[in-house]
Amino acid sequence: MQRAEILRKLLHLGALCIPFGIVMLPRETAMTLLIPPSVAMVAADRLRQRKQCLQGFFLKLAGGFLRPAEKEQLTGASYLLLSGIICLLFFEAAIAYTAMAFLIIGDAAAALVGMRFGRIRLASGKSLEGTAACMMSCMLFWMVFPFSGMEVALAAAVLTGILEVVPTPVNDNLSVPVICAFVLQTWQGW
Secondary structure (H helix, E strand, O other), rough: OOHHHHHHHHHHHHHHHHHHHHHHHHHHHHHHHHHHHHHHHHHHHHHHOOHHHHHHHHHHHHHHHHHHHHHOOOOOHHHHHHHHHHEEEHHOOHHHHHHHHHHHHHHHHHHHHHHHHHEEEEOOOOOOOHHHHHHHHHHHHHHHHOOOOOOHHHHHHHHHHHHHOOOOOOOOOHHHHHHHHHHHHHHHHH
């Protein structure tokens, strides 16, 4: 298993402060704490792409954690922060929390289990074992931190697992939680 990928997923877990902030803090406080650093991160990401000296420094500092596409585009961290803002602004707190937390937990579990134990490959190249680990880890996480109802959690776990394997033109750190939250919010409104 690649050491860089393991470290990347451990860093990814640090982003759980986003969904916990969404569900535990007053909305205005969560916005104040999330939006400015997110805007700064995206701006820094764009600036380092335009300035070669900053790009060189960034690649020396974080290059081992980056996927090839992230060297020339926004990083997964920027997309994750953007999805946190969208979920915070447009969805109920419990829905936003569930969609964000399940992306973070599910993505890490899928990658780590898929790399180590993945044998049955799906059309996307990802493994069935990783997808199952994604869904199961989401439900285990929900059992410890149940900020949404069981039906919402189960639907979100399945949806997150499916969205993780479906290729999208947008980074999955943005597309998965936003699509998941949209579906859950719409479903609850029926």
